[in-house]
Amino acid sequence: MEKQIHVKIDKKSDLTLREVLKKIEEIQAEHPELDVFFDGDIYAICSRPRAVPAIK
Numbered sequence: 001m002e003k004q005i006h007v008k009i010d011k012k013s014d015l016t017l018r019e020v021l022k023k024i025e026e027i028q029a030e031h032p033e034l035d036v037f038f039d040g041d042i043y044a045i046c047s048r049p050r051a052v053p054a055i056k
Contacts, residue, residue: 024036
């Protein structure tokens with residue numbers, strides 16, 4: 001599953017953790033089918049489709 005970058009965050013930005021978390025919540029609310037997360041390696045808010053649980 002390929003991740004999609006929604007917001008690239010500049011390391012020198014004045015964004016607070018609270019602001020980043022709020023943006024993640026906003027994206028998640030707009031796209032409930034996606035798993036939205038912060039990728040610390042590339043300093044970006046990303047998403048990928050939620051995994052469909054296997055039927056047992």
